[in-house]
Amino acid sequence: MHKVGRTNIAIALAGLLLVPLALAQSASTVRAKASSSPMDSVIATLWAGKNFDQTAISPDGKQVAWVEITKDGSAIFTSAVTGGTPRRITAGGQSESAIAWSPDSKQIAFFSDAATPGQPQVYVVNAAAGSPRKLTSVKGFLASPGWSPDGKTIACLFTENAERAAGPLVAEKAQTGVIKEAVTEQRLALVDAAGGKLRQISPADMYVYEYAWSPDGKNFVTTAAHGNGDDNWYVAQIYTIPAIGGEMKSIYKPPVDSQIAIPAWSPDGKTVAFISGIMSDEGSVGGDIFIVPAEGREARNITPGMKASASWLTWSSGDKILFGEDVDGESGIATVNPTSGAIETLTRGPGELNAHGWGTAVSLAADGKTASVIRQSLAHPPEIWAGVINEWKQITSRNAALKPAWGEAKSIHWQNDGFNLQGWLLYPANFDSTENDAAKKYPMVVQVHGGPSSMQHSEWPGPHSFGVALSAGGYFVFMPNPRGSFGQGEAFTRANVKDFGYGDFRDIMTGVDQALKQAPIDEHRLGITGWSYGGYMTMWAVTQTNRFAAAVAGAGLANFQSYYGENQIDKWMVPFFGATVYDDPQVYAKSSPITFIKNAKTPTLVLVGDSDGECPTPQSYEFWHALKTIGTETELVVYEHEGHMFVDPAHQRDVIDRVAAWFNQKLK
Secondary structure (H helix, E strand, O other): OOOOOOOOOOOEOOOOOOOOOEEOOOHHHHHHHHHOOOOHHHHHHHHHOOEEEEEEEOOOOOEEEEEEEEOOEEEEEEEEOOEEEEEEEOOOOOEEEEEEEOOOOOEEEEEEOOOOOOOOEEEEEEOOOOOOEEOOOOOEEEEEEEEOOOOOEEEEEEEEOOOOOOOOOOOOOOOOOOOOOOOOOOEEEEEEOOOOOOEEOOOOOEEEEEEEEOOOOOEEEEEEEEOOHHHHHHHOEEEEEEOOOOOOEEEEOOOOOOEEEEEEEOOOOOEEEEEEEOOOEOOEOOEEEEEEEOOOOOOEEOOOOOOOEEEEEEEOHHHOEEEEEEEOOEEEEEEEOOOOOOEEEEEEEOOEEEOEOOOOOOEEOOOOOEEEEEEEOOOOOOEEEEEEOOOOEEOOOOOOOOOOOOOOEEEEEEEEOOEEEEEEEEOOOOOOOOHHHHOOOEEEEEEEOOOOOOOOOOOOOOOOOHHHHHHHOOOEEEEEEOOOOOOOOHHHHHHHOOOOOOHHHHHHHHHHHHHHHHOOEEEEEEEEEEEOHHHHHHHHHHHHOOOOOEEEEEOOOOOHHHHHOOOOOHHHHHHHHOOOOOOOHHHHHOOOHHHHHHHOOOOEEEEEEOOOEOOOHHHHHHHHHHHHHHOOOEEEEEEOOOOOOOOOHHHHHHHHHHHHHHHHHHHO
8 A cells, every 4th residue: 555656657457347336537627627727736745846856975075966857857957966957968858767887986877768759868978078888788677777886787677578567556557368477577787887788697586676886796685575666575585696696695585564675785795784674665664773683694774673664774974873853753864873773854844855866865875974865855855965964055946936835834743642742734825923813723634644554744745645635625634643654663653463443543533533633623623534545544433433524535445355366566465354255254354444334424435546455446436336325425436547646737736626525515
């Protein structure tokens, strides 16, 4: 159950139902509707922002590069860390991404589809000047370029003849005829930086998720698994493999209730650090930091009891591990001493700090002190910053003219069942704190994040942010981080195991009570919404309470027992439920909204993509059908060729309009 955000995009069950469902509007219809909608300002703001997919600082700490997303595609720019006019680096493609600096800071490797639209290849360009050189001519999906320590070779991840991007958010291709599990392996590959064919070095039956060069360039450390890549991420192990290719050696197999991510070599090549914890989604990383000898043996947790979730790491100068942390709804950068376990926080704040993908991270220079980062919050749109950590200087001003179309965000705290809890309360855009207006009561919508292993930051919203858009329409929007979220330590993240819908739901509802105490909210005009896990929690909420006057469930889960056999990533469920559905069906039934469907009286709008493999369409259909049967007001909208994360701008806009219209009708 993925959070919706930046990453690859995913899978689905194909064509299980042929039913007369409401269809998403055409782009022209949506634009016409938006032009007369009170959502005008927020829709314009959500689409006006310049977004950044990645930033990378040069090893010498003097230059910074970044990937900028424009309406025409993605583009790469560079600038001196001291500032100046950015220079675009391009081979002429519409999709250019994945920056990797050479060790001497003189060259940049990147991907571009200049030769064939839609098919990226590996290119190299002189960082100072000159035209890019194309190194590969492959067919398939490329990811994660990385230079060897001697600067002679570029590694990358390659899925030969792939028909879609890797990862479980992309719309799945429909299958007919004899159905077989689709297995395409993402393998570790090498390219000579001077020119030459791409050579795959990892075994054909292994799916490689991440890798890192050893300091001497003779080996790699990887996270990898046999079989289906999307599903088996949950059982991946840490392997090493010689740079010349050959057998992969497992050096760490996590327990069944933990996942692993971000392996990194120590400077002396003797130790590998990584993050391990209970994680619900590939790419959404959180947990404690472990180290294991590079030849294998037992791993050691060096951050036990940490009241934060590590989301990224690297070894810095002085043999310390620098890591990003999600903590109490905020982002931080810290170091930990592998020997003593001593943690030092370098910076922490309410905005999001990111360098690539999801989670708090920076791009670190060789000195271990200088970094580049994408900084943003609900109050400030994203920009590139660089310099000594916590002394960053702003490099770009792409969004200087952009102002929030929503209200102020405040962090609120409360307690429940012995847990310290946090969430974000977004005020209405038109809120007036004067005494007269303070007496006015506003409606509030609860928006539950995806995951559940994730955390709601204060981050600048994108076109998928239908919940934030409600603030522009005069709503409070409450975004809680209940147990099961990152940000309060590993015990907190694990506190929903075999307990979905119970403790986490109590955390949300006590958070609603806290919001009612802190702000002028009308307790009779409450709504709830969310996507993925948030969609599940919305379905669950309307079967457990009548406090909500309206609900919108996006890509939700109605019945864990049927869901187990429908989704494409069933291995995520065993760590959270303790067994397969076939071994313990009751633990799945007790957390299924459909079990309590007769209690549901709340008008509920249900939204889903027709090619969603994480939370397949039949789950939404089952919930809608049940509500319809018992006479509860409901509507189902299925969007054509959308996976778990919607990518069609017309569909994204339609979701915003439909959600606002539904709540306006029920709460205003």
